[in-house]
Amino acid sequence: MASFSRILRCQTIVVLNPICSIVRGRHSVPGTFTWRKPDAGCTKLNFDGSTKNGTGLSSIGGIFRDHKAEFMLGYAESIGQKTSTVAELTALHRGLELALENGWRDVWLEGDAMTLIDIIVHRRPVRSEEVQRIIGDINLIISELGSCNLTHIYREGNRAADRFAKMGHKLPEPRIWRNPPKEVLPIVIEDAKCKSFQRRM
Incomplete structure (x- = not known):
C-alpha cells in the first residue's frame, strides 16, 4: 500500500510507486494564476475546505472537469465543527470517493491548502488521530486508482472549488451536482477560457 509518509524526495516532482505523483503548483507568470486543463483521458478534481472563524463550523466542496x-460533477457538504486541516483532507477524501464511484481512474488532484501539502509531501508529524485516519483512508483510495497526481495551486486558481466549499455551509445535507x-x-466559464488572476496578498 502506498504511504504518503514516504513521498518526499525533492521539491519539484515526486513519484509514489508508478501510480501517484505529487508536484508543485503551476502558474503562468510570477504572481498570476490560471486553472489548467488536464490531459485527454484525465479527470481533474479541484477540492477545498472552508472553516468559519470563531465557530469552527466547516464545509467541503469540489469540482471535476x-x-x-x-x-462533470460538483459536490458540497457541511461537516460540523472541524479544524481547517480536517476540512481540507475531508474535501480531498470525498472527491476521491466520488472518483472511484464514477469510474475515473486517471485523476489530477489539486487544492490550495499549503498545510495539507506540508502534511503529505513534507511528512509533517501529525498528532490528531482524526487526521491520521483520514490520511489512511486517502491512501487506500489512491491505491485503487490507475494513476493520479496532486498539485498545490493558490486560491486564485481554485475559485470553483472554493465556491462549492462555501456553498456547503448552507446545505442541510450533502449534495452532488451533475450540471x-x-x-x-461564471467561474467554470472563466477557467475554460484560461483567465488569469493576480495573486492577492
Whole structure:
C-alpha cells in the first residue's frame, strides 16, 4: 500500500510507486494564476475546505472537469465543527470517493491548502488521530486508482472549488451536482477560457 509518509524526495516532482505523483503548483507568470486543463483521458478534481472563524463550523466542496474544461460533477457538504486541516483532507477524501464511484481512474488532484501539502509531501508529524485516519483512508483510495497526481495551486486558481466549499455551509445535507449551479457557472466559464488572476496578498 502506498504511504504518503514516504513521498518526499525533492521539491519539484515526486513519484509514489508508478501510480501517484505529487508536484508543485503551476502558474503562468510570477504572481498570476490560471486553472489548467488536464490531459485527454484525465479527470481533474479541484477540492477545498472552508472553516468559519470563531465557530469552527466547516464545509467541503469540489469540482471535476475533463480535458475540455467541461463540468462533470460538483459536490458540497457541511461537516460540523472541524479544524481547517480536517476540512481540507475531508474535501480531498470525498472527491476521491466520488472518483472511484464514477469510474475515473486517471485523476489530477489539486487544492490550495499549503498545510495539507506540508502534511503529505513534507511528512509533517501529525498528532490528531482524526487526521491520521483520514490520511489512511486517502491512501487506500489512491491505491485503487490507475494513476493520479496532486498539485498545490493558490486560491486564485481554485475559485470553483472554493465556491462549492462555501456553498456547503448552507446545505442541510450533502449534495452532488451533475450540471454547474448558477453560483459556480461564471467561474467554470472563466477557467475554460484560461483567465488569469493576480495573486492577492
